[in-house]
Amino acid sequence: MAGPIPELEERATRCARRLCEADRVLLASHIDADGLTSAAIAAQALERAAIPFETVFEKQLDADAVADIAATDYDTVLFTDFGSGQLDIIGDHEDAGDFTPVIADHHQPADRETEYHLNPLLFGIDGASELSGAGASYVLARALAEEADQSVAADGGAVAVDSGTPARADNRDLAALAVVGAVGDMQASGGELHGANERIVAEGVEAGVLETGKDLALYGKQTRPLPKLLEYATDVRIPGISNDEAGALRFLEDLDLELQREEDGEWRRWADLENEEKRTVASALVRRAVSRGVPATKIESLVGTAYVLCEEPVGTELRDASEFSTLLNATARYERADVGLGVCLGDREGALEQARTLLRNHRRNLSEGIDLVTREGVTHEDNVQWFHAGDRIRETIVGIVAGMAMGNEGISRSKPIIAFAQKNDEEVKVSARGTHSLVRKGLDLSVVMGEASRAVDGDGGGHDVAAGATVPIGREEEFIEMAEEIVGEQLS
Ligand code: C5P
Ligand code: C5P
Ligand code: C5P
Ligand code: ZN
DSSP states (O other): OOOOOHHHHHHHHHHHHHHHHOSOEEEEEESSHHHHHHHHHHHHHHHHTTOOEEEEEESOOOHHHHHHHHHSSOSEEEEESOSSTTHHHHHHHHHTTSOEEEEEOOSOOOSOOOSSEEOGGGGTOOTTTTOOHHHHHHHHHHHHHHHHHHHHHHTTTOSOOOOOSHHHHTTGGGHHHHHHHHHHTTOOBTTBOOTHHHHHHHHHHHTTSEEEEEEEOOTTTTTSBHHHHHHHOOSSOOTTTTTOHHHHHHHHHTSSSOOBOTTTOOBOBGGGSOHHHHHHHHHHHHHHHHHTTOOHHHHHTTEEEEEEETTSOTTSGGGBHHHHHHHHHHHHTTTOHHHHHHHHTTOOSHHHHHHHHHHHHHHHHHHHHHHHHHHHOOEEOSSOEEEEOTTSSOTTTHHHHHHHHTTSTTOOSSSOEEEEEEOSSSEEEEEEEOOHHHHHTTOOHHHHHHHHHHHTTOEEEEOSSEEEEEEETTOHHHHHHHHHHHHHHHHO
16 A cells, blocks of 8 residues: 655645634535535534534536626635646636635646645656545545644634544544545546555444445446346346346345345345355355356456445445446536535435435436447547547536446447537537556557647546647537547557
């Protein structure tokens, strides 16, 4: 595991001190799982440090959004999970005296610096795979706890700080949300989190809010009834089980286990099984995969590290980092960031119920979107493949759909996928997704999206493995030609 990173922590301390000097703070964050968990971490840290604040969410931090922020009368603005890529715009407002920016982000920074800028990429840490926006916010939260503590000591304890238990006073309990953010940004590779993320996991385990262990790497271990867990798990396709309702049922019924509840005959969920039962199901699954000729490397990826939020009730989305992050995307990507934030901040009634309703809708949209793309197919260029969803897939989820569709019939995993969806009457949203193996060969989609979009009067950025852009309607073909050329150079 990576050791502590002193430069990162020093920068966090500098940012935390600046926040402690503010009378009040405007907290601005991005609308996805990582952005929501970033905001929830920052909000709790500010509250515990007794710094008054207000929270706003933006789909995208463009010039208009920054101008709106500048128009408020906040002197200090904390940006989480975005801000680095928009430093040119933000810097202009800073120069004009509109506000002082404090940034906790992990996106590729624009060509400009500012004093209170916390980003792993400034310190040689990979912002796509080692630290997320929520991770950067967590590092800031840890520094804030230290600073607030020190101001208590300096004032002889006059500042009211809600210290709670020792684990809470140092903000380590917020590690659970940081892990949800990292998993939501798909920072886990080879079945687990790496680098700075791993340190956060360790702190969460010490604080008693996280448990980790090798487990079946399927989505839905907490909430899906066993047959659905197996039927819907298609990352590793097991013939006769994946996408096969009757097959999945038969497989489970053939095991010598009581997998249906005695009371009502309902199927149990993975999270309800005893360890011995889990082992039996898992080894039968592996045997079946082997006998059906699933390649060994694929079979290995059936097992991974599970990140369990052990203070949350068994059988809920909140207990599994992956399910939690999808629940959050289901709120924030549908203009209900307030609901997701409520869930992160502990609202286990109204907000959670609303989030679950939104999740059902999100799932339906994802599955319809994936079906659509797979049915209609993508256009293959030499170096990229692409599709245009028009208004048939929401622009806020077209990237998730593109990523999940990769590997389906006709959709290659050996070149990046570029997806277009209508944004409004003038603009088209572009989302691009690659694989970690393409990144190892030189792919950097953040450069591709940035350069290709600016060549057609748009703008974009993001990470090497996942990036996005906005371009004017009608410039899509030109955009693809540019992207095709840049990807060709990167992979040559
Ligand atoms: O803006 P932000 O960094 O939070 O979002 C990153 C996006 O990239 C997420 O939607 C995440 O699902 C996506 N991603 C991906 N595949 C990866 C890494 C990230 O689809 N390997
Ligand atoms: O929606 P989100 O981007 O957070 O999904 C993260 C991952 O969780 C997806 O790439 C997919 O593997 C899995 N997922 C799933 N079924 C869903 C939602 C997400 O398998 N309904
Ligand atoms: O929206 P999507 O999920 O495709 O975004 C993928 C990544 O690209 C995210 O990290 C997002 O913040 C980034 N992005 C960006 N500029 C845009 C659109 C997306 O930096 N105009
Ligand atoms: Zn992020």
